[in-house]
Amino acid sequence: MAQVSDHGGGVRSIEVPIPDNPLGFTLVYVLDTDRGPVLIDTGWDDPSSWDALAEGLAACGTSAGDIHGVVITHHHPDHHGLSAKVREASGAWVAMHAADISVVRRTRATGPERWYAYMADKLVASGAPEEHVAPLRAARDRRRGPAGTGTDSRRRLPGLSPALPDREIVPGELLDLAGRRLRAIWTPGHTPGHVCLHLEERHPARLPGHGRLFSGDHLLPRITPHVGLYEDPDDAGEVADPLGDYLDSLERIGRLGPAEVLPAHLHAFTDAPSRVRELLDHHESRLTGLLTLLGTPLTAWQLAERMEWNRPWQQIPYGSRNIAVSEAEAHLRRLVKLGRAEAVPGSDPVTYAAV
Template structure:
């Protein structure tokens, strides 16, 4: 067990450590939960997936850090997804810790708790029909209404993360940077302190899913059955990337994979990636396509036939986010009278 924990816990110096909390049945493998020492006790940045093995791993990792769940002073959540916010409620129950989240994601948590699972399945069915998905893909949603959804009863945050302000972490300077795109209320957290190894740059950045070293975060439509606002998540993400790049932190501490340096270079890579993808999609839209047809033709990390069912829904949402961006830029438009709606390059 000690050998395993040595692989799960890492000391990043300056009173910051990380615990690798597993995500069940997910290729990402784990969420990096950061443990930040403060004058009032340790504070967690994210908590991991709500699963018994994940909970045990978090508890064992905290013990290896010289603390335990009962000593946690607060929990700062980068965004509402269950691999980040899932264990927050259990941490609060065990310790009395506060939970902080940006208001936009707190609103999603609140509506999620108030929405019956059947409403989500109906919503997804309607969305996929509108996107042009074939009946064989939609059919399972019509008969899956009783199935429990992960993260359907997330903990309600009791503190609001205000962009641009320092969080209430005695003895630390941790400033919230609003970075919408992956979710509407995603935040990065800028630790405005000298790097413990004196690396060049401005402090350290807890980047959540916004900035990852080797993979591109999923940017889809903001899923919410009770909010019909027409948003532009990809536009939000690209703007947020540029804002983070200007921070020029000495080191980035992401929620997945591993820590890295040169955030500005990674930002440039991601901006170029999305610019190239938008250009490629314009070429695909030389003839009218539904969002589903566009997703099938887009380049993914594996052939479409090998993409699992749930991941296809995510892929369609990502195609729709890119379509919405192209429409906003005036590079594509909906074909009048088409049903389901098709889009064509302009």
Template sequence: MTQAAASGPTGGAVTAHGGGVWSLRVPIPDNPLGHTLVHVLDTDRGPVLIDTGWDDPDSWAELTSGLATLGIGIADVHGVVVTHHHPDHHGLSGRVREESGAWIAMHAADIAVVRRSRVARTGSWRGYLDRKLTAAGAPEEHLAPLRAAYADRAARASQATGERTRTLPGERAALPDREIVPGELLDLSGRRLRAVWTPGHTPGHVCLHLEEEHPAGLPGHGRLFSGDHLLPGISPHIGLYEDPDDPAGEAANGDPLGDYLDSLERVGRLGVAEVLPAHQHAFTDAAGRVRALLAHHEERLTGLLALLATPLTPWQLAERMEWNRPWDRIPHGSRSIAVSEAEAHLRRLVKLGRAEAVAGTEPVAYVAV
């Protein structure tokens, strides 16, 4: 995620939002975001969670402690609605279901990602990322540590030590058993919660529109659980949709940034009174935030066109883009994420006919037209 100017209030581990809605601060280990806001929605059939948080012992402890503060045991959870498949949102869903028997709902596009991840061939991601970064123009000094890390992980996994190996983020997340259908009300007794498909951050990201009068009487049409789509002070990471098992599909031909910008406009038209995001804090003036994010990305695209006066590979473009810190201070792993964001912006410019690949270049370079 990229930094953008904004600030807001902070509260304790549990925040009451009124009308049978609370948020719990569930920590994300070693991440500058700090925590995921897991929302609790009271229904006639029992509490429903919106997202669950990262799969980590401390995160689990905070989740269950927060629920206990509300007089809720984990076994009382009736269902889980997941805004998208990322591990800081979906990670603890498997454990929640084990302890409660709760149903778990997600959009079909992200269910497909979860399903493919669970059956992915050993080494498929390693090979895919290696090829992808090489094609983007990543230098050998960036690729070598990644290859070494994968080789070390494979070696440790092959050792029959009998010791339990540490799982990767999201590995124990549940395969959802309900599909969120865009535009439909979810089956939540006593509540009106409508799914709004907002692809961009992931192909199946959804926001959830609580079509009920605001408990404090704020003007507008209900409240929006926005996941990572609409945040008060940062812009979510928009990279290419990654899929090593479908190289000719959506990952190769899609337009995540275009999807995100279209989704922003769709959310802006809802006219909600308040936004309850998965990070930072609740806020009003959703339409104003949408306008600011649309302007931010238009400004970024315009700036990239200026950089592309000279042909650049995606890696070279990422090196020259403005981030929240200088390129030489961006951690090694975060540079791969930055390159994916550069590629998403390049894809958008190509789709708009404002940039094109330079014939005969390898790695492929792009230039403004």
């Protein structure tokens, strides 16, 4: 049976499983409104996840067909994956920040072979060894094979056909939810359009602080959200600073001081300012440690190999290594922007050194 928790004040959460993922589940929140229930995120697009969501909604006294609207914190498939099914069942609107709507639109329009080619090129530029890049080249070439393989490949890859949202979340504004005060706060970093959602209502248990915060993946207990590069195969020039975006966003949330944080993973918690400070200190410590590593010029791949992860580099799975390299690159960009590191002129692939 689906695990459902009642957080009081017309807010409940449902644990929707993420298949084969150490996070285990996404917490999908059910927010009662005067026009019917609204979901905050929907969970992974998988039959077992859909069944868990349906069971959880039934335990809440409702169903997918009764959903009035869906508010998505960010475009990742463990949050946005089931939005299309919920909309098909109910006719619900789906809302997302414009920056992540752009990602969804681009993803829907870009064939998998383009993503494979883009990822291969990025990894080569990062200094990845050929044996790591070769599977991506092979997958790209298979996508150019016989007719019919495209649909099958797209079905196997999560998140390549996400629902296109039909409403835009505008930062700073209250969402159109009858009888509730839910304000959007733009918190880029984990994705370019990530939003937290501030429920500007007194905490049902009268905890001290300012309302409750649906924090998505921005602010989590015990774990640090992944902050990598904002991927865009069509981006030829702009150099974003996702880690800088994330740190700035964290400070805004710390100043907000919500009474309770309702994250998308793990469990609810209090004292958001302390958790924000822990994360700010963690990233500052990590940046300082990377500068020590960059006493010798390193590529992004070499830096990722030497960074501290939750397991030795040799034990990190293939896909997770790609994520780790993206995170290393985000930290490099931050160091370069701060003037604490620089690219070594003439290096190919590019190496970076502390200044």
